[in-house]
Amino acid sequence: MSNSDSFIDEVTEEVRRDRLFALMKRYGWIAVLVVILLVGGAAWNEWRKASARASAEQLGDAILAALEQDDAQERVSALTAIDAPTPGGKALLHLLTSSEQASAGDDAGARNSLDAISADAEVPEIYRQIAAYKALTRGGTDITVEDRRLRFEGLATPGSPVRLLAEEQLALIDIETGERDAALTRLQALLEDAEITSGLRRRATQLIVALGGTPGEVSAG
Structure with a gap:
């Protein structure tokens, strides 16, 4: 390679370096911002997880202390x-409270x-259906037979976690x-239901x- 070629290469490399520095000065803040966002997002996510974990532990400790x-x-x-702090936590508290109210002889309070x-629309559907089922099985003179039937039919729909239990109550x-x-x-x-326990x-x-039938045989009506 001649001296002229070497000089041209050095000049070309210097021009590229100058352009790179110019681009970094002009757009480098974007890269810095992306890094800050990534690091900040990761830190926020970890803080959120740790906060949720600490909150759950605090709730668990409070419940254990109450049950003692x-x-x-x-x-x-x-x-x-x-x-x-969460709808799921509130549902758990109400379920435990209703159980203790029933133990104390307060059936009305347990149903409430x-x-x-x-x-509560914020509570996950599975908790809502379990609570509705348990409230109905606690009875009460304020609920008529037909009202109970209608409510259990609403819980006996496909996909309901208490479907089969509701069907049992309808039979009763x-x-x-x-x-x-x-x-x-x-x-x-x-x-005949594949999901039966x-x-x-x-x-x-x-x-x-007890009704005089034979398991596996359909009633003649």
């Missing part, structure tokens, strides 16, 4: 004093706690209202036998 009270009414008071969950309502054949048909359908299968079988 000797008297059911004291446990109820301690649970209602807890402030849950459960109704508070089922009526059929028995309560003297509709033996309807109850047998519903119970037989339960036995062993406990529910056992209860359905016992009811069928």
